[in-house]
Amino acid sequence: MEEKVLALKKKHRIAVAWAQDTNTIGAIHKAVIKGFVEAIMIGKSAEIIKTCKVEGIDEKLFTIINVDNENRASLKAVRLAKKGDADIVMKGLVGTDKFLKAIMDKENGLMLPNAVLSYVGAMEIPSYHKLLFITDPAIIPFPDLDQKIAMAGYATEMARKFGVEKPKIALIGASEKMSRHFENSVDYAIMCKMADRGQIKNCVMDGPLDLFLACDKKSIEIKGVETPVNGDADILLFPSLESCNPFYKGLMLFANGELAGLIRGTEKPVIVMSRSESEKSKYFCIALSCLMA
Amino acid sequence: MVLKNLNDLKRIVEGGPRKKLVLAAAQDQQSLGAVVRAWKDNIIEPILIGDKEGIQNICASNNYDITGLRIIHEPDTEMSVEMAVRMVSSKQADILMKGGVGTSMLLKCVLNKEWGLRTGNLLSHFALFEVETYHKVIAVTDVAMNIAPNLKEKIAIVNNSVACLNRLGYSMPKVAVLGAVEMVNENMEATLDAALLSKMNQRDQIKNCIIDGPLAFDNAVSLKSAQQKGIRSEVAGDTDLLLMPDIEVGNVLYKSLVFFAKAKVASIILGALVPIVLTSRSDSEQAKYDSILLSAAACK
Numbered sequence: 001m002e003e004k005v006l007a008l009k010k011k012h013r014i015a016v017a018w019a020q021d022t023n024t025i026g027a028i029h030k031a032v033i034k035g036f037v038e039a040i041m042i043g044k045s046a047e048i049i050k051t052c053k054v055e056g057i058d059e060k061l062f063t064i065i066n067v068d069n070e071n072r073a074s075l076k077a078v079r080l081a082k083k084g085d086a087d088i089v090m091k092g093l094v095g096t097d098k099f100l101k102a103i104m105d106k107e108n109g110l111m112l113p114n115a116v117l118s119y120v121g122a123m124e125i126p127s128y129h130k131l132l133f134i135t136d137p138a139i140i141p142f143p144d145l146d147q148k149i150a151m152a153g154y155a156t157e158m159a160r161k162f163g164v165e166k167p168k169i170a171l172i173g174a175s176e177k178m179s180r181h182f183e184n185s186v187d188y189a190i191m192c193k194m195a196d197r198g199q200i201k202n203c204v205m206d207g208p209l210d211l212f213l214a215c216d217k218k219s220i221e222i223k224g225v226e227t228p229v230n231g232d233a234d235i236l237l238f239p240s241l242e243s244c245n246p247f248y249k250g251l252m253l254f255a256n257g258e259l260a261g262l263i264r265g266t267e268k269p270v271i272v273m274s275r276s277e278s279e280k281s282k283y284f285c286i287a288l289s290c291l292m293a
Numbered sequence: 294m295v296l297k298n299l300n301d302l303k304r305i306v307e308g309g310p311r312k313k314l315v316l317a318a319a320q321d322q323q324s325l326g327a328v329v330r331a332w333k334d335n336i337i338e339p340i341l342i343g344d345k346e347g348i349q350n351i352c353a354s355n356n357y358d359i360t361g362l363r364i365i366h367e368p369d370t371e372m373s374v375e376m377a378v379r380m381v382s383s384k385q386a387d388i389l390m391k392g393g394v395g396t397s398m399l400l401k402c403v404l405n406k407e408w409g410l411r412t413g414n415l416l417s418h419f420a421l422f423e424v425e426t427y428h429k430v431i432a433v434t435d436v437a438m439n440i441a442p443n444l445k446e447k448i449a450i451v452n453n454s455v456a457c458l459n460r461l462g463y464s465m466p467k468v469a470v471l472g473a474v475e476m477v478n479e480n481m482e483a484t485l486d487a488a489l490l491s492k493m494n495q496r497d498q499i500k501n502c503i504i505d506g507p508l509a510f511d512n513a514v515s516l517k518s519a520q521q522k523g524i525r526s527e528v529a530g531d532t533d534l535l536l537m538p539d540i541e542v543g544n545v546l547y548k549s550l551v552f553f554a555k556a557k558v559a560s561i562i563l564g565a566l567v568p569i570v571l572t573s574r575s576d577s578e579q580a581k582y583d584s585i586l587l588s589a590a591a592c593k
Contacts, residue, residue, distance in 0.1 A: 145479065178492055178496060189491070192488070194477045196491075196526075197476050199477060225496070
C-alpha cells in the first residue's frame with residue numbers, strides 16, 4: 001500500500017480533529033516523513049507540542065490550529081475539508097459519535113447527497129493469500145438491501161484501487177443455503193441476480209456463503225458447492241455490524257491481522273479509528289485515505 | 294430429448310402398457326369424442342363412469358364405436374366422480390378425467406382426505422404448447438389454478454412441472470421465471486421471487502432443472518432478443534418451461550397463444566396422485582385429445 005501511495009507522487013492535506021494523542025501524532029509524523037502527507041493538527045496546541053517533544057518529533061513539520069474543545073475541533077476539521085483547504089479528515093482523540101455528528105451535519109457536513117454512509121476496511125491477514133476487504137464493521141448496524149448494495153459498491157471501488165479489477169464478493173451467512181430463517185439470504189439472492197444482470201457492476205458476486213466457502217478452496221471441494229467466488233474472496237460483505245466487527249477484532253487479536261479502514265459516502269475520505277488503535281494501524285489508514293482521495 | 298410438437302408425446306406412450314383412464318360423468322360429447330379417439334389410437338384404456346344410457350346415446354348419434362369399452366353405470370353425477378376418484382386411489386386406474394361435471398365438484402372429490410388423491414403437494418396446472426414460431430414445445434405454468442402464488446407456492450409449482458418434464462424425457466428442463474423486465478426491480482415482486490428461485494436452484498434446493506429469472510417474455514423465448522440485451526443466461530432464448538407470476542398473466546398468455554398464434558395446447562393438473570385431465574368446455578376436442586396424450590405420457 002505504501003508503494004502505491006508513494007507512486008501517486010502527491011501530498012494530501014489531512015486535517016486531524018483533536019490531535020493530541022501519541023498514536024495519532026506518531027502515525028501522522030511517519031506519513032509526513034515519507035512525504036505523502038501535509039498535516040493540519042487541530043486541538044490544544046500546547047498539548048500537541050508537548051506530546052511532540054516527548055516523542056522527539058519536530059512539531060514544525062505540522063500546521064497547528066489551536067482549538068480548545070473536541071466538538072469545535074471536529075467542526076473546524078470538517079470546515080477545512082469543505083472549503084477545499086484539506087483533502088482528508090481524520091479523527092484524533094475525539095469520541096466517534098461527536099466526530100460523526102460533524103461529518104453528517106446536513107448543511108456543513110461532508111455527506112454526499114443521498115449517499116449511504118458506510119465503512120470499508122482492508123485487512124492484511126498472514127494466513128490469507130491476499131488483502132481481504134470487509135464491510136461494515138462500524139457504521140450500519142443492520143444494513144437493508146439498498147445499503148448492502150451501496151456497501152458492495154464501496155468495497156468494489158476500494159479493491160479496484162488496489163488493482164483488483166473484478167473483485168470477488170462473498171455475501172456472508174451462516175450457510176450457503178437459502179432459508180426463510182435467514183432474512184439476509186433473501187437480500188443476497190436479489191443482489192446476485194442484480195450482478196448477473198449488470199445492475200451491480202465490476203465484481204463477481206455470490207452468496208449466501210459461509211466463511212469457509214468464501215475463503216477456503218478445500219471447503220469448496222468437500223462441500224461440492226459451485227460458486228464463482230470459489231474460496232478466493234476479495235471482499236466479505238457481512239449481514240450486520242455485530243458480525244463484521246468481531247470478525248476483524250478477532251483476526252487482529254488472534255491471527256496477527258492488520259486493518260486499515262475508511263468511511264465512504266462522503267465528499268472526501270474520512271478516517272475514523274478506534275482511539276485505542278495502534279500507531280501502525282493509524283498509519284495504514286492514512287495511506288489508504290490518500291489512495292482513495 | 295426435446296419435444297418438437299405434441300405428436301412427439303406418442304413416442305413416449307408407445308410400447309408401454311396402455312394407461313387406464315377413468316372418465317368421470319362420462320355423458321359429455323366432447324370428452325367422449327376425445328377419449329374414444331385416444332382409445333382407438335392405443336394411447337389409453339378408458340373406463341367410462343356415468344349415465345350408461347346417456348353415454349350410449351351420445352356415442353350412437355356421433356358414430357363413436359364403443360364396442361368392448363368398459364362402462365360403469367352411475368347416473369348420479371357426484372357419485373360417479375367419487376367412484377372415479379376411488380378407482381384411482383385404489384390403483385385401479387392411472388389417470389382421472391373430468392367429463393360433464395363442474396371443476397369444483399371434481400376437485401372436492403380429488404381433495405377428499407379419506408379416499409381422494411392428495412399427496413401433500415400443491416395442485417397446479419401445467420400446459421404444453423405447440424407454437425409454429427418456437428423451435429420446440431413450450432410448457433407454461435400456472436395459467437388456471439393458482440391465483441397469486443407466493444414464493445413457497447411458486448417453488449411447489451416449479452417442482453410439479455419439473456417432475457412432469459423429467460418424466461417426458463427432459464433431464465434438465467430450462468425454466469424461465471417471467472417478469473415484465475429482466476432486471477431486478479424492488480417494486481416488482483415477481484422479479485424478487487425470480488432472483489430467489491434462481492439462487493435456490495444454484496444451491497440445489499430446487500433440483501433437476503436450470504432456473505433463470507427474471508426474464509421478460511421476449512428474452513425468455515428469443516435468443517436474438519436476449520443477445521441484444523446482453524443477457525448471459527443458459528435459459529434465455531431456449532426456455533422449456535415458463536413460470537407465470539400470476540393467473541392473469543398466465544391466462545391471457547394461454548389464450549393469446551391459442552387465439553392469435555393458433556397454438557395447439559395440451560394441459561393437465563399436477564400434484565395429485567396421478568395426472569388429471571381437466572380441460573374446460575371451451576377447449577377443442579383436439580385439445581382434449583392432446584391433453585389425454587399428455588396425461589398418459591406424464592404417468593409414472
